Amino acid sequence: MNVSEALREIRNKTNDRDEVGMDDEELLAYFNEAVTFISNYLVSINSPIMIQEIEVSTEGTTLPADYIKPAGLYPVRITGNTIQSLEDGPVTMRCFVGYPKTPLDGEIVVRNEGLIRAAIRLASIYVSNQQELDVSQDKVLLAELQNAILAAVGAPVPTQA
Amino acid sequence: MAINVKRLVYKIRYKVKDMDAARYSDYEILESVNECIRYLNQEKSIKNSDFLEKIKHYVQEDMNAEVREYNELHPEEPKEYYDFPVTGAELPEDLITLVDIMRTKDGYHMSPIPAVEQINPHTQGQYKITNGRIYANTDFDMLYRAEIATLQLSDLSDDTAIIELPEVFTELVTKVSTMILLNSPDTDVMLREIERVADYLVSGRRYNNIKVRMPFKV
Secondary structure, three states: OEHHHHHHHHHHOHHHHHHHOHHHHHHHHHHHHHHHHHHHHHHHOOHHHHEEEEEEEEOOEEEOEEEEEOOOOOOOEEOOOOOEOOOOOEEEEEEEEEOOOOOOOOOOOOOOOOHHHHHHHHHHHHHHHHHHOOOOHHHHHHHHHHHHHHHHOOOOOOOOO | OEEEEEHHHHHHHHHOOOOOOOOHHHHHHHHHHHHHHHHHHOOOOOOOOOEEEEEEEEEEHHHHHHHHHHHHHOOOOOOOOOOOOOOEEEEOEEEEEEEEEEOOOOOOOOOOOOOOOOOOOOOOOOOEEEEOEEOOOOOOOOOOOOOOOOOHHHHHHHEEEEOOOOOHHHHHHHHHHHHHHOOOHHHHHHHHHHHHHHHHHOOOOOOOOOOOOOOOOO
């Protein structure tokens, strides 16, 4: 799915098919916000689809732009935006990295159709909220949304570490 | 024969339900396995078993050939040549206890002398150990009980890396490492648990039926 399709879906859900309520940029901002929420949620349940591997050198490597947290403990030290290996050589580290922002003319970085649907639904809740419409029912939907995400990514229910 | 590190890591990951390495890093698992190995090294029943017996051959000529080769490659910091009766040779780093020292040429069981005495230059049946070095007048073989080596980070990417323990210990190492990984019970509880499982595994289980000589046998 590309960006314009996603924005059209959000317009459908918020009864703004004629593009009189919000412009594309504003809608995209809500969509990106929804994607950020979903990526943070996926990280909180330790979903492996958010994991990337990075090579950490002893001199120090710059952290990925959307770095969130390491997957487990590694012999590394983070100082500001730099990450450094504490071993004698480089260390391959697995870490959770959030989805980057989707630009207006680009492809959506989220690959999973189910997740894109969840993001669209969440973005339309944000839009309705901004328009001062009653979203209390939608809030209830949010819990359902999280279950939908769990079902979409097939992630195990997180257990206590 | 020995425990394969890669398969052990998978077993532990399976136990903690984290095959994706999303919750525990390989490094964490490695550290918990190493902790388990260190506990095992402290365990008396394992120290007294023959699983860990090793032989190291001390041949002065061969060891000096190695030093010569090293010195040619690193002329800036040369190593010293070996002279067994005078400067001795290092003990193995993984040594726990000495079992026997035998003369290489005929297998004669050599006898220790006090550290203050000099090696008698006219006999080849004596050795002494002082300051982490062993001195003798001849080439010899050392039979000793070794420590189980802990794992290095590089072992994780090496498919052939092993832990020098019989396969029957796999369950013990997996179970205890997982316990260490999941919660951190205090040291005493851990040692007691190791003692219990290891005693159960080790007692009466030997590699061979050779009668062990009593230390006072002449």
